[in-house]
Amino acid sequence: MKKNKNAMFKLKRDNDKIFSANNRGSLSQNNANTEEKKKDSSKVRVIVCVILLIVIFGGFAMRLFDWQIVHGDEYKELSAASTAHTVQSDATRGEILDVNGTQLAVNETAYNIVINKVYASEDTDLNLIIINLLNTLNECGEEYIDELPISIQDGGFVFDEGSEGDVEYIESPVMLNKEGLSAGEIIDGLAKRYHADNIEDPFTKRSVVSVRYNMEKKGFSFEQVYVLADDVSSDTVAVVSERNQTVPAVEIRTVNERVIKHGELIPHILGVVGKLNEEEYEANKDKGYSLDDNIGKFGIEAAMEDYLRGKAGEKTIISDADGNIVGEEETVKSKPGDTIYLTINSRIQEVAAYTIGKNIREAQRLGLEDVKNAKAANAKQQSKMGEDCVAGAAVMLDVRDNSVICAASYPNYDISRYYDPDYSSYLFEDEDIPMFNRAFEGAFAPGSTFKPCVATAALQENIITTGTTIHCNGVYDYYEDYVVHCLGNHGDQKLESAMAHSCNCYFAEVGRRVGITTMYMYAEKLGLGSKTGIEVYESTGVLAGRDSTTWYEGNTVQAAIGQSDNAFTPVQLATYASAIANNGVRYRTHLVRKIMNYERDETVLYNDPEKPEIVDQTGVSQDNIDLVKEAMYAVTQTDSMRQMAGKYPIEMGCKTGTAENAGSDHNVFICFAPYDDPEIALCVLFEHGGRSYLPQQAACDILDAYFYDKDVDDIKKDPWKF
Structure with a gap:
């Protein structure tokens, strides 16, 4: 067994040797294979890199071929x-x-002749281009834009009248930097500045200098072209285009001309x-x-x-x-x-402009006739009868949102001729000042139209009731130095009858009890002495007491009847009437209904009539505001008013006013209608009108335009007559 064991051990060692030898052989073989694979992989990478380099350099070569051969000339220009x-x-x-x-202000196609500096940067080229263009324009009967403040007279250069500011600019350091020059010296200095000093003909030299001077003022540059002539005819366009085909600096530009x-x-x-x-x-x-x-x-x-x-x-x-x-x-x-x-309705606006002009002229005619008769009769009063009535205004609002339906001012003018030199001279020299917007800027004493405001304040502050009685004997002399005279001897008066008869004694006493501070506080809330909100310029007006430099207790009774320092614009008086119609709520008065994009398929801004902007609220109770409205309705029921505004087929609340001033009295009429369900508020005012029925007559024409869709032709055929 031992022998066999040794034999087995020996066999195991031999086997181990054999296995070890075999294993070493296998490892050697594997190492050899790995080395071979590494060599193959390196070859592949080299081949790939070579291919990539060939592709990249091939791309560069193709791009260079495109740049230099295919598009060589084009890129050569760009590179320069x-x-x-x-x-x-x-x-x-x-x-x-x-x-x-x-349409009120629109665009129509027009042609401008412009010079583009990008195509003509040299002074000599530019001056030559200008000379040729000016000659062409002259042949075609066209004018160039000439703003040089120097003219030629009797063969010499002279300054234009009113040219001091321009001359000062030319002599300033930014230009010639020398003061006290003559007109000829300025021409020579500018000619040298613009390399035009070699031009001998004085007219040509001046023309070139004029254009170059204006070019400099207007910032002529590579970024800013210069308009040499605007709104030229199509015939001129054809001639200029034909003669300047090889002059790229001259361009015909189609523009939109503003046409009114x-x-x-x-x-x-x-x-x-x-x-x-x-x-x-x-x-x-x-x-x-x-x-x-x-x-x-x-x-x-x-x-x-x-x-x-x-x-x-x-x-x-x-x-x-x-x-x-x-x-x-x-x-x-x-x-x-x-x-x-x-928000303006052109048809109603046209009626308003026509009727206030017609009735103002009638007031003046009647006034001159009365003055003539008074002088012939050697009467004590021989003036202030309306002979000086030459101006007035009318404003109608939609009380539901205080949009302006019409706003006419007289005397009127034609704004499409605004830049006509002769016409503009007339506008600025006319002593009646036709360009003055009396509807929005003119501030006038309101007279008795202020009394509803006093009544509103007194009722809400519990100073009076409908049963409060105040006696009128024709003179109110509570303050000896501030005596108020009444137009009648009315006896005992309550609110409604006092408003109907416009009793000064009643409202002077009520005003005294209310006091000036409370009075103007309610006036402000109702829109008097405050800007209404319209988009264009308007006057603030004057509120007695608030805006007065000095104040005495006696002034209060004068203010209460619409005198003293009180002065309001017609648009404020219309806004005031609207606030009463709206139960003490004041909306922003405005002229813009909506704003749309140019194509008119997108709304940018909309003043929704169903959502008016509230500016202020008086806080007056419904009962008290109703009492004021009833008193204004009672005005239409007096004997005299039944033959005037009270005669109109649609019931209204209204108030007349006569305001004393230098010259004939101002006449004012305010109203809202229909009385039971107000739609409009209206103010008509005649400066020095002298007759209260004429503004009412104009008002009824305007009401006809609104309620019965009448136009000017209808009014001319059938004007409202009292």
Whole structure:
């Protein structure tokens, strides 16, 4: 067994040796295989890298071939390009329409001749281009834009009248930097500045200097083209285009010219557009305006400028070192301005303008006739009979949201002729001041139309009731230095009869009891002596006591009957009547119904008539405001009023007012109608009217336009007559 055990052990060792030998052989074989695989993998990587390098360099070679052979000339130009200029394109201005879409201020196509500096940067080239263009314009009977304040007279240069400011600018350090120059010396200095001093003909020299001077003022540059002539005829366009086919610096640009339709309809409200002056430029340059841009000057054109203007587009122009254009690209598209819909009804506005003008002229005619008769009879009073009545206004509001239905001011004018030199001279020289907007800016003593305000305050403050009696003997002398005279001797008066008879004694005493502070507090809440909210410029008016520099107790009784310092605008008086009709709630008075985009398929802003903006509330109880309304209705039931406004087929609440002043008395009429369910509030005011029935007559014509859809032709055929 031992022998066998040793044999087995030996056998095991032999086997181990054999296994070890075999194992070493196997490992050697494996190592050999691994080395072989590594060599193969390295070869593959080398091959892949070579292929990638071939592809990459092949791509470069193809791209270089494209750059140098296929598009070689094109990219050679681009490689030489040295300057990129951004040029703005004008935005189309938004239009203005009335509430029904009737056109008021719109755009029509016009042609401008412009010079683009990108295509003519050398002074000599530019001057030659200008001379050729001016000759062409002269042949075509067109004028260029000429703002040089120097003219040629008798063969010499002279300063234009009123040119001091321009001359001062030319002599300033930014230009010639020398003071006290003669007109000829300025021409020579500017000619040298613009390399035009070699031009011998004085007319040609002056023309070139004029254009170059205006170019500099307007910021002519690579980014800003210069308009040499605007609104030229199509015949001129054809001639200029033909003669300048090889002159790329001259361009014919199609622009939208502002055109005013119905220029006499709402001139005081509409406003105009014009070139920026230096003050406007400084105030608006951060908004992207240039000196050559247009801007709204006043009225809706100015008030809605941000909506109407639109946004200019941009085009990038690339030029090479020689000034040649090698590329253009529109980078920003222009956006036209928005369309403004006003609350004005053109038909009613036309009636209002016609009837106040007709009745004012009638007041003056009757006044002159009365003066003539008084002088012939050697009467004690020989003036102040309405002969000086030359102006007035009318404003109608929709009481449901205080939108302005019409707002007429007389004397009127045609705003489409605003830039006509002869016509504008007449406008500024006319002593009746036709450009003055009496509807929104004129502040006048209200007379007895202030009495409903006093009644409102007294009732709400429990100072009076409907049963409070005050005696009238024709004179109120509580304050010896402030005696108030009444138009009648009314005896004992209560609120309704006192309002109907417009008793000064009654309201002077009520005003004394109320006090000036409480009185003007209610006046403010009702819209008197406060801006109404209309979008265009309006006067604040004057509230007695609040705005007075000095005040005595006796002044209060004068204020209570609408005298003293009280002075309100017709739009405030209409707003006041509307607030009473709305039970003491005052809405924001406004002229804009809605704003839409230029295409009119998207609403930008909407003043919803169903959701009026509340400005103030009086806090007066319904019972008290009803008492004031009833008193205003009682006005229509007096004997005299039954033959005037009380005769109108639709019942109303109203109040007349006669205000003393230098000259004939002012006449005021306010009302709201229908009485039971008010839709409108109206104020008609005649300066120095002298007759209270004429404003009422005009008011009834305007009411006819609203309630019965009458137009001017209807009113002319069948005017309201008392």
